[in-house]
Amino acid sequence: MKAGLRLTDLTLRRGQTTVFERLDLALTEPRVGLIGDNGAGKSSLLRLLCGLEQPQGGRVEVDGTVVDGTPPPPGRIGLMFQNPDEQIIFPTVEEELALGPQAAGASRRDAKAAAHEALRRRGLADWAPRAIASLSHGQRQFVCWLALDLAAPRVRLLDEPYASLDLPGQAWLREEIRRAPAQVLVSSHLLGPLRDFDRVIWLERGAVRADGAGAEVCAAYEADVARRIADRPPC
Numbered sequence: 001m002k003a004g005l006r007l008t009d010l011t012l013r014r015g016q017t018t019v020f021e022r023l024d025l026a027l028t029e030p031r032v033g034l035i036g037d038n039g040a041g042k043s044s045l046l047r048l049l050c051g052l053e054q055p056q057g058g059r060v061e062v063d064g065t066v067v068d069g070t071p072p073p074p075g076r077i078g079l080m081f082q083n084p085d086e087q088i089i090f091p092t093v094e095e096e097l098a099l100g101p102q103a104a105g106a107s108r109r110d111a112k113a114a115a116h117e118a119l120r121r122r123g124l125a126d127w128a129p130r131a132i133a134s135l136s137h138g139q140r141q142f143v144c145w146l147a148l149d150l151a152a153p154r155v156r157l158l159d160e161p162y163a164s165l166d167l168p169g170q171a172w173l174r175e176e177i178r179r180a181p182a183q184v185l186v187s188s189h190l191l192g193p194l195r196d197f198d199r200v201i202w203l204e205r206g207a208v209r210a211d212g213a214g215a216e217v218c219a220a221y222e223a224d225v226a227r228r229i230a231d232r233p234p235c
């Protein structure tokens with residue numbers, strides 16, 4: 001079984017909108033960035049990879065197994081949602097963080113202990129009993145990352161993980177991603193954290209516009225955006 005992600009001849013339509021038409025991609029690098037304008041297809045790609053969306057044509061494979069809509073086994077692939085409220089299901093931080101270890105077979109007690117330890121190591125021990133409803137949007141994003149980290153899937157998909165993080169939070173998450181023992185795909189409008197990735201894919205209306213080293217692809221996208229802004233007719 002070959003480790004990695006593969007999309008073959010993939011077509012996705014939503015109503016009248018064709019999101020992807022016969023897209024082919026093979027992703028084996030440990031860090032892959034996804035960039036592009038709103039609506040380019042970044043979230044759709046991540047949702048296809050974890051089976052939340054089914055294509056009309058083609059195939060999605062994770063580590064050689066076809067994604068067919070049945071839930072993946074614990075430990076294979078996990079998604080950090082763009083909106084934390086779509087991901088978080090429990091009312092308190094410790095319950096949410098205990099979910100991954102429990103799904104992997106830990107007892108309730110051990111899962112809670114793992115949740116507490118993960119928080120303690122990050123200087124957040126007092127978060128354990130907190131109600132999710134009492135956290136800010138950015139703090140909920142922390143919880144989503146920690147939940148994914150405790151679930152420890154081999155592949156981690158992060159959809160706009162920096163969207164609500166302050167500057168210290170962005171630096172914290174960059175470091176967490178750098179150290180994660182997993183393949184990580186990050187969709188982001190914030191380009192800084194992706195520049196040192198081995199591979200960044202620029203999606204444009206569901207097609208690959210550029211694919212290569214992070215620094216080059218991010219610079220090409222920025223130059224294109226600058227051109228488009230310069231070409232805009234004055235208001």
Ligand SMILES: Nc1ncnc2c1ncn2[C@@H]1O[C@H](COP(=O)(O)OP(=O)(O)OP(=O)(O)O)[C@@H](O)[C@H]1O
Pocket residue numbers: 014015017019036037038039040041042043044045
């Ligand atoms: N629930 C939906 N129903 C119908 N069309 C949708 C839906 N969600 C997204 N789309 C369409 O699918 C296409 C891809 O959207 P997607 O959310 O994957 O883009 P994105 O690159 O993640 O955008 P953003 O940067 O705004 O998050 C767009 O044309 C969008 O309008």
